[in-house]
Amino acid sequence: MRYISTRGRAPERDFNEVLLAGLAEDGGLYVPRNWPELSAAEWRALRGLPYAELAARLVHLFTGEAIGFETLRTLCQEAYAGFRHPAVAPLWQAESGLWVQELFHGPTLAFKDLAMQLLGRLFEHTLAARDAHITIVAATSGDTGSAAIEACRGRTRISLAVLHPDGRTSAVQRRQMTTVDAPNIANIAVDGTFDDCQDLVKAMFADTPFRAEMRLSAVNSINWARIAAQIPYYAASALALGAPDRPVAFSVPTGNFGNVLAGWAARRMGLPIARLVVASNRNDILARFLAANDMSARPVEPSLSPSMDIQISSNFERLLFELLDRDADATATIMADFRAGGRMAVPDAAWQRARALLQGFRLDDTATLAEIRRLALGSNYLADPHSAIGIAAARAHPLPGVPMIALATAHPAKFPEAMQAATGAIPPLPSALFDLYERVEHFTRARPDLGEIEAEIRALVHRNVA
Numbered sequence: 001m002r003y004i005s006t007r008g009r010a011p012e013r014d015f016n017e018v019l020l021a022g023l024a025e026d027g028g029l030y031v032p033r034n035w036p037e038l039s040a041a042e043w044r045a046l047r048g049l050p051y052a053e054l055a056a057r058l059v060h061l062f063t064g065e066a067i068g069f070e071t072l073r074t075l076c077q078e079a080y081a082g083f084r085h086p087a088v089a090p091l092w093q094a095e096s097g098l099w100v101q102e103l104f105h106g107p108t109l110a111f112k113d114l115a116m117q118l119l120g121r122l123f124e125h126t127l128a129a130r131d132a133h134i135t136i137v138a139a140t141s142g143d144t145g146s147a148a149i150e151a152c153r154g155r156t157r158i159s160l161a162v163l164h165p166d167g168r169t170s171a172v173q174r175r176q177m178t179t180v181d182a183p184n185i186a187n188i189a190v191d192g193t194f195d196d197c198q199d200l201v202k203a204m205f206a207d208t209p210f211r212a213e214m215r216l217s218a219v220n221s222i223n224w225a226r227i228a229a230q231i232p233y234y235a236a237s238a239l240a241l242g243a244p245d246r247p248v249a250f251s252v253p254t255g256n257f258g259n260v261l262a263g264w265a266a267r268r269m270g271l272p273i274a275r276l277v278v279a280s281n282r283n284d285i286l287a288r289f290l291a292a293n294d295m296s297a298r299p300v301e302p303s304l305s306p307s308m309d310i311q312i313s314s315n316f317e318r319l320l321f322e323l324l325d326r327d328a329d330a331t332a333t334i335m336a337d338f339r340a341g342g343r344m345a346v347p348d349a350a351w352q353r354a355r356a357l358l359q360g361f362r363l364d365d366t367a368t369l370a371e372i373r374r375l376a377l378g379s380n381y382l383a384d385p386h387s388a389i390g391i392a393a394a395r396a397h398p399l400p401g402v403p404m405i406a407l408a409t410a411h412p413a414k415f416p417e418a419m420q421a422a423t424g425a426i427p428p429l430p431s432a433l434f435d436l437y438e439r440v441e442h443f444t445r446a447r448p449d450l451g452e453i454e455a456e457i458r459a460l461v462h463r464n465v466a
């Protein structure tokens with residue numbers, strides 16, 4: 001399996017090279033040169049497999065010869081063994097025709113664990129084969145950082161530095177990152193915003209000598225391996241509800257568009273997905289795009305669903321490339337104009353194609369709290385703010401006769417303030433985290449200064465490699 005860049009000017013690579021590279025050199029994102037496709041009979045043959053086995057079979061279509069199937073199967077078994085539910089990504093029926101797929105049973109209580117637990121192991125495997133070491137730097141507003149730390153802790157070939165904005169993540173989110181005590185992890189609390197953290201990470205990647213010296217790599221959802229690892233849960237629920245012999249639909253709480261893109265990929269591989277509802281909070285650029293082809297960035301506004309507080313959804317570029325019939329030059333031009341002017345000029349034909357499958361949806365904080373309360377009172381079900389938006393979106397845009405699956409992306413205990421405001425009670429943390437508030441925190445504080453933070457990362461790497 002070979003990978004090409006959406007902007008057409010980076011070398012073709014295999015899976016392991018794409019895993020280590022993250023972003024392509026031309027600024028584009030890697031996508032498979034040819035999409036694997038399964039026949040209806042091949043999909044049927046995957047029904048009823050344990051989750052790790054299903055994941056191994058599907059992800060192997062994307063690794064190709066870069067990773068042997070037996071190895072990948074072992075990595076998948078290890079990745080999903082630590083989940084708190086035997087089904088890994090179980091379905092709960094909310095009402096007639098509407099299911100909720102819970103993606104929050106991993107170690108850090110958000111859906112990012114499904115990809116990150118496998119990614120950490122893929123990195124370790126690939127680095128061991130090359131006898132190499134990498135440094136991962138990540139900026140986080142909460143969930144990505146803890147999922148990455150949990151996936152990389154104690155791995156000697158990986159040093160991981162996570163930058164979070166000091167005082168701007170929830171206490172649960174911060175403690176999930178800072179209470180991990182491992183020599184290869186550095187938590188840096190930056191005196192600034194999430195955007196400052198992200199700018200610092202970009203500046204480190206642009207600092208070519210530092211990038212080469214540290215062998216920098218990325219684990220955000222621009223990394224293709226994360227998308228590949230998210231396809232199996234779409235397949236698991238679709239197959240359970242009758243696919244490929246009847247269509248299904250999904251509703252997806254969306255930020256960087258990585259989750260929805262995995263759904264799009266599952267459909268491209270032949271799974272009959274009739275609709276993908278793209279659910280947003282008040283940061284509704286994607287809803288505006290789908291309603292009126294208005295893809296214009298506005299300032300990010302904080303909300304009760306912070307993992308969706310994003311204006312520029314980086315994975316949208318992969319969909320755009322497909323909507324433009326894989327015209328890399330057109331993709332590069334549109335993306336460059338978007339960077340420069342804050343507005344993405346999507347050709348009308350491409351927009352129409354997007355609308356034929358994707359349905360936008362937006363919910364503000366007041367309505368989100370009302371939806372959490374409705375689910376708690378009516379169904380005795382606790383949905384976190386992100387998941388509640390997805391469930392509301394699913395109810396707003398059903399397709400007659402088509403099972404609708406709303407993805408639940410975080411555990412309610414991760415957002416205690418919002419849950420208390422909506423229901424009057426704080427959901428308990430799962431037992432593995434019961435003493436989270438008593439654990440010792442490990443982090444350093446830094447000004448948003450590139451030199452200072454690079455020095456800190458260099459010290460981490462020297463400690464870890466020595």
Ligand SMILES: *Cc1c(COP(=O)(O)O)cnc(C)c1O
Nearest residue numbers: 143255256257258259307409410
């Ligand atoms: C990351 C995240 C999202 C957004 O997912 P994308 O792939 O960035 O669209 C939604 N909900 C939760 C809880 C998340 O952690």
